[in-house]
Amino acid sequence: MTYGAPTGGRGMPGGLTVTDLVVTYPGRPPVEAVRGASLHVGPGETVALLGPSGCGKSSLLGAVVGIVEPASGSVSWNDEDLTTTPVHRRRFGMVFQDGQLFPHLDVAGNIGFGPLMAGMAADARRDRVAELLAVVGLEGLGERAVTELSGGQRQRVALARSLAARPRLLALDEPLSSLDADLRRRLAVDVRDILRSQGVSALLVTHDPAEAETMAHRVLRMKDGRLL
Numbered sequence: 001m002t003y004g005a006p007t008g009g010r011g012m013p014g015g016l017t018v019t020d021l022v023v024t025y026p027g028r029p030p031v032e033a034v035r036g037a038s039l040h041v042g043p044g045e046t047v048a049l050l051g052p053s054g055c056g057k058s059s060l061l062g063a064v065v066g067i068v069e070p071a072s073g074s075v076s077w078n079d080e081d082l083t084t085t086p087v088h089r090r091r092f093g094m095v096f097q098d099g100q101l102f103p104h105l106d107v108a109g110n111i112g113f114g115p116l117m118a119g120m121a122a123d124a125r126r127d128r129v130a131e132l133l134a135v136v137g138l139e140g141l142g143e144r145a146v147t148e149l150s151g152g153q154r155q156r157v158a159l160a161r162s163l164a165a166r167p168r169l170l171a172l173d174e175p176l177s178s179l180d181a182d183l184r185r186r187l188a189v190d191v192r193d194i195l196r197s198q199g200v201s202a203l204l205v206t207h208d209p210a211e212a213e214t215m216a217h218r219v220l221r222m223k224d225g226r227l228l
Ligand SMILES: Nc1ncnc2c1ncn2[C@@H]1O[C@H](COP(=O)(O)OP(=O)(O)OP(=O)(O)O)[C@@H](O)[C@H]1O
Pocket: 025, 026, 031, 032, 033, 051, 052, 053, 054, 055, 056, 057, 058, 059, 060, 207
C-alpha cells in the first residue's frame, strides 16, 4: 500500500521521521527509557508501537509530540526539524487513555475548545463541531455533559477534540485501554476508520497485539527501550 508521494524534499520521506531518539530520566542510576529509536510514519499512515509495560512506548511518543525532552536524536516532519519545537507548534494532536476531557464543558465545548482558542468565528466553530460529531458518531450529543457519557463516548469526544485542530499527526497513548474488551474491539475498528477518513497520520501506543493489528497499517515492536 502507498500513502501518497514523498513530500519531504532533501531526499527525506514525507511525514514523521524519528532518528536515533534517546530518552533518559534522571535517577541513580538514570533510567534509559528509549535507547536509540528510529521510525517513520508516512502521510495518512497509522503505525502502532507494541510492547510490554515499561518498555518505553509512552516516552517515545512523548518525545515525538514534545512533552518529553529527548537526550539526543531528532524528530522531524517532512524536512522540518521539530526536535526543540514547543508542543503547540508541532501541529500534532494527542489522545490519552482516559480522554482527559474538560469536565466543566459540554461535548460541543470540548470539541470546539481548540478552534475557540485559535480564534475561529462562532458560526464556523459550530459547523466544525457538528462535522466532527458526525465523524465520531455522536450526532445530537453536543449539549450533553461529559460527565454523563459512557467510557466509549468519552474517547470518541477526545478523538473529535484532537481532530478539531486538523493535526498532521495524532499520537494515541493506549486510547482504548480503559474500556471493556468487547467495546475495545468495536471501537478499534471505528477509530481506525475515522483516522483513515480524515487522512491524518497516527502513532498509536498499545500493549494489545489485536488492537495494534486492527488499527495500524504497520506494527513496530518495542522491548527494553529499543524497536525490534
Ligand atoms: N517521568 C519519569 N521519571 C523517571 N522514570 C520514568 C518516567 N517516566 C517513565 N519512566 C521509566 O521509563 C521506563 C519507560 O516508561 P514508559 O512509560 O515510557 O513505558 P511504557 O512502555 O509506555 O509503559 P506502560 O505501557 O506501562 O505505560 C520505565 O522504566 C519507567 O519506569
